[in-house]
Amino acid sequence: MNPLYLFVSPLVAAALSWMAGKNGNLQKVLTLLVFIGSLGILYTWKQSAFADASISLPWIHSFGVYLALAANPINFWFLVLTAIVVFAAQMYHSSKEEGTVRGDVMAMIFLLQIFLYGVFMAQDLMLFYFCYEATILPIYYISSRYGSPAAERATIKFFLYTLFGSLFMLLGILYMYNSTGAENFLISSFNPFYFSGPVQGWLFLAFFIAFAIKMPLFPFHSWQADVYAESPVESTMLMSGILLKMGVFGMMTIVIPLFPQGLKDYGYIFIGLSAFGVLYGALVAMVQYDIRKVLAYSSLSHVGLIGAGLLAYSDVALEGVVLQMFAHGVNIAGLFFVSEIIAKQTGTRDLDLMGGFTRASFGLTVLFFVFLLGSIAVPLTNGFPGEFKLLMGIFEYNIYLGILCGSTVILSSVYMLRLFQKTMLGKESGDYILSFQGVGAFRTVGLSLLVALVLLFGLFPGIISGVADTAVRTLLTAY
Amino acid sequence: MEQLLSLIPVFPLVGFLINGLGFRKIPKGVAGLIGVAASGLSFLVAIWLLIQYLQGGQQLISVSLWEWITGPSWKIDFSFAADQLTFCMLMVVTGVGFLIHIFSFGYMHEDEGFGKFFAFLNLFLFSMLVLVLGANLLMTFIGWEGVGLCSFLLIGFWNKNEAYNEAAKKAFVMNRIGDLGFLLGIFLILFRFSTVQYTEIVTALSSVQALNDPYLVWAGICFFIGAMGKSAQLPLFTWLPDAMAGPTPVSALIHAATMVTSGIYLVIRMNALYSSIPMVQEFILWIGLATAIIGALVGTSQNDIKKVLAYSTVSQLGFMFVALGVGAYTAALFHVITHAFFKALLFLGAGSVIHGLHEEQDIRKMGGLKKLLPLTYGVFLVANLAIAGVPPFSGFFSKDEILAHTFAGNKIAWVLLTITAGITAFYMFRLFFLVFFNEYRGNLAKEKIHDAPFSMAMPLVVLAILSIAGGFIGLPEVFHMPHILHEFLKPVLMPTEKLASLHPELHHAISHSDEWLVMGVSVVVSLIGIGVAYSMYLSKKMVPDFEPATNPLIKLTNGKFFFDEIYNVIIVKPLTLIANIFSVLVDLLMINLFVEGLGIFTRFAGSSLKSTQAGRVSGYAFLMVCSILLFALLFIFKTI
Amino acid sequence: MNQIPEIFRVIPVNNFVILAVVLFSIGILGVLTRRNAIIIFMSVELMLNAVNLLFVTFSSYKSDPAGQVFVFFIMAIAAAEVAVGLAIIVMIYRRIRSTDVSLLNNLKG
Secondary structure, three states, rough: OOHHHHHHHHHHHHHHHHHHHOHHHHHHHHHHHHHHHHHHHHHHHHOOOEEEEEEEEEEEEHHEEEEEEEHHHHHHHHHHHHHHHHHHHHHHHHOOOOOOHHHHHHHHHHHHHHHHHHHEEEEEEEHHHHHHHHHHHHHHHHHHHHOHHHOOHHHHHHHHHHHHHHHHHHHHHHHHHHHHHHOOHHHHOOOOHHHHHHHHHHHHHHHHHHHHOOOOOOOOOOOOOHHHOOOOOHHHHHHHHHHHHHHHHHHHHHHHHHHHHHHHHHHHHHHHHHHHHHHHHHHHOOOOHHHHHHHHHHHHHHHHHHHHHHHHHOOHHHHHHHHHHHHHHHHHHHHHHHHHHHHHHHHHOOOHHHOOHHHHHHHHHHHHHHHHHHHOOOOOOOOHHHHHHHHHHHHHHHHHHHHHHHHHHHHHHHHHHHHHOOOHOOOOOOOOOOOOOOHHHHHHHHHHHHHHHHHHHOOOOOOHHHHHHHHHHHHHOOO | OHHHHHHHHHHHHHHHHHHHHOOOOOOOHHHHHHHHHHHHHHHHHHHHHHHHHOOOOOOEEEEEEEEEEOOOHHHHHHEEEOOOOHHHHHHHHHHHHHHHHHHHHHOOOOOOOHHHHHHHHHHHHHHHHHHHHEEEEEHHHHHHHHHHHHHHHHHHOOOOOOOHHOOOOOOOHHHHHHHHHHHHHHHHHHHHHOOOEEEHHHHOOOOOOOOHHHHHHHHHHHHHHHHHHOOOOOOOOOOOHHHOOOHHHHHHHHHHHHHHHHHHHHHOOOOOOOOHHHHHHHHHHHHHHHHHHHHHHOOOOOOEEEHHHHHHHHHHHHHHHHHOOOOHHHHHHHHHHHHHHHHHHHHHHHHHHHOOOOOOOEEHOOOOOHHHHHHHHHHHHHHHHHOOOOOOOOOHHHHHHHHHHHHHHHHHHHHHHHHHHHHHHHHHHHHHHHOOOOOOOOOOOOHOOOOOOOOHHHHHHHHHHHHHHHHHHOOOOHHHOOOHHHHHHHHOOHHHHHHHHHHHHHHHOOOOHHHHHHHHHHHHHHHHHHHHHHHHHOEEEEEEEEOOOOOOHHHHHHHHHHHHHHHEEEEEEEEHHHHHHHHHHHHHHHHHHHHHHHHHHHHHHHHHHOOOOOOOHHHHHHHHHHHHHHHHHHHHHHHH | OHHHHHHHOOOHHHHHHHHHHHHHHHHHHHHHHHOOOHHHHHHHHHHHHHOOOOOHHHHHHHHHHHHHHHHHHHHHHHHHHHHHHHHHHHHHHHHHHOOOOOOOOOOOO
């Protein structure tokens, strides 16, 4: 089936949701329809083993840029995660209080979904770059318009910093095009043998900067805490849930297969930094008082682990990367969702002003706790198989880095349990308990769905591994 | 039959789901019934399976449910298996678990979180069953982390209290330190043998002839770190006393009978590994010994009934690790079993006291309860005699076996351990006399103090019977009676036997005269301990002060050797300081400076270039003229 | 016809060129330094006339009529430019009530 079909439902839904405006129920319906539609198409692709799931149309003929899209085992789980995280963000927004639902926000998210599908399915480097940059626009719109007063400044910082990184990627892409004399930008037409050792090193650094800022990896992370804290939760969920996976995807499919010499030359520096970032993120998360910042730094810590796994580049590590990025996307979206419900009810994001929320809603406590367990990688949740393989891969690469990254096992429980205790347990510090009207049917169902995913992929990681392992092997043996 | 094996953990899992999802909707009685029934069903199926197992010639029962995690050259299945060791643990876990579930029905009846309690208790049972039934290291790890999680949930059960929540978090985090060790051990094994299945590891290790292979030494240390965390050995033991914040049935089940014995189970399970690395066994010996001594010493001056029992548990776990350290795996398991009986009994008895005295836990406010709580008094006496090692109670046989093997293995360790046994007898009877004898020192009206109701009394009696009779599964050779447990466990310990035959220097024989000597000494020492306690607390009727102690020895032991304070200073405070430094200095200043600096630089460049746009027409005109001149010159000189 | 160049050759061509350059420079100076818009215009006209003079000079000295044809172009364009320019100046005057160009700094950065 043609990849373009995946774009149809979000595109139509974008237009419809713009017109639907404040009508919450209509927005909910659109959310569900797009979600089911996307999953349906993805499922048929999986069942047919991606037979003719690709298309290549000439776009800018004189430069050799093609609209080349393909779904394959490598990007499959990224596409699924896109559908899930977008569903989570829209589920939150469409079930907001009467009158606060905005059609333009929903439309922007659908637009974002289209660009995300484009990024992951792109087989042409220019198309990849185009969609990569384009994803920033909807986020900028939502964050600066609907965020807290400090959001605009934080978002501009994010915008400029990301663009700064992407600039190097653009230069890299253009250099690749020029130097190899390739007539097009198709990824498949590039080959590491075209580039000599030092050149591979420069290209590796150029692309790496862009992706490292996106993910982010220590020390390129300073945009993250403020943006996550000040933006509206929909854009935070999208950023942490799926946008940063673009960096992971780029690293996995472009940088490492095409520039292995660069990886050998410079990889060790960045894997050390990433591993340190795991520890750093965890420690800083331990002392934060803003509920969003705790989750932001926890994200930094987890992504550091994924980054270190990417750079370790063994089959076990890469399998772990796919498993963990999927688990992280689901878990962090759920965590931000729940934390926003709590923050909205207590009227603050300050942890010291919360407490005892478990008495307001036991169901929410359970949902929160399952996402938490997934985040700290307790076995039988989706976080465990990924973390297990990642730690194994990094340990194989270097024992000391492995132990350093292993600190996440201990420290993640510290900051997450601290978060849980300060919000849910203990004595309440306000009268928000009795006035809580419950999570709401739509949200409960949606969150339960996410929780089911947490447990499902914890018990049966083979679902993901079955598809991803072949992909990993393809990537590793490509050249 | 294989299907039945996987059914055993399913009952408590279903109980958890029903009670958890139906919390506050299901009436209390029903919730309790579901919880108790779940544990009971597991127990029944376990017994049935045991009978089948024995009749079927003790063939390994194993079932592989699905492929869980696969790697490039290995795969890990979600699979259960049961051999002799499993059945021993299974009986203890389901049996004692079932009794404690019944006890909780009465004990927790007033609590509004009743349904939640049974849900968590069932979840714990599920995790523990996965732990012991697991057929490979990773399945055990699932249960391992699961019991740590349930420990968190149950210790912090009364979650309005911040101190309890802190204790729960501390337990979980300390356990996780051990878990990291466990994980590293799994990695090492996986790299070397490409499998984590127990049967395959044993086969692979059987080809190892040399002792103390460095790679295996590291693996052994890693697993032991895991055991240290889970079984509260030095230095990872401070979570256990704090865990007393949870309801008493929790302390009985988790922190006496089952979870804390997981570490010992792991070492016995991996005896093929440990027997080939005597270096690590030596290490285990000394850690266990240190733990035993410190636990006992601290227990002598504690004034909370549960804290005394907690430190007693720490100390007894130390005993078990000493046994593992000298290669006496059967003795360790024996003590696990008997300890489960009498320690659970002690905790439940303490629960009965606390319940009867309406939540009083300070022993200085007790006394004279012999007449007021006669049943509790009776079972407490039985348990005390067992733990003090007085024959023919169960504790005597298991402790004696440990002491005998230690005597054969390391004389110094034996001396220290025997002294510790004496101290154990001392502080346990100190507790006993202070609680049950002399005059009642508390403030409650005597009519209000009531003994245990039937639901609580029944498990107490059963456990008391087991504490008396349980020793007979492990009679020493000198009595010329079969050591049932030893015979039963032989197949599991085959690798150890093989290695012992290859390296005779490892094997320490115990002659009959040694055996009698050890037995005699241990009985004498126990009686001395009881005697000293008798004289201090019964005859002289001493009662510990309410004021802080002035005696430095008591200060040291009462203050638990200040381990918590030391940890706070060397770990918690520096870590928090570093975290804050990172958060403020590095993040806000250093890194942001670069990014902000870029912005500031851009703005500076912009404003300096701004000066060219002065808005003066003549200025623009001048620029135009200059440019034209420049072009003209260029043009002229280019053509020349 | 050949006599006309001869008569012109009495006066060296340099004189005309220098005169044209001087006129041009005066014009430029005027554009750059004067503040009155109309004076600036007059200076621009002066520059144009200087160029005209140059064209005529060289056309005469080389007896090439192309130069003088060009002068007509320039005159026509100058006239058009003056018309439009003065219209703009009138509109600006209506706005700022002055012909001083230093008051036109709304585009100041």
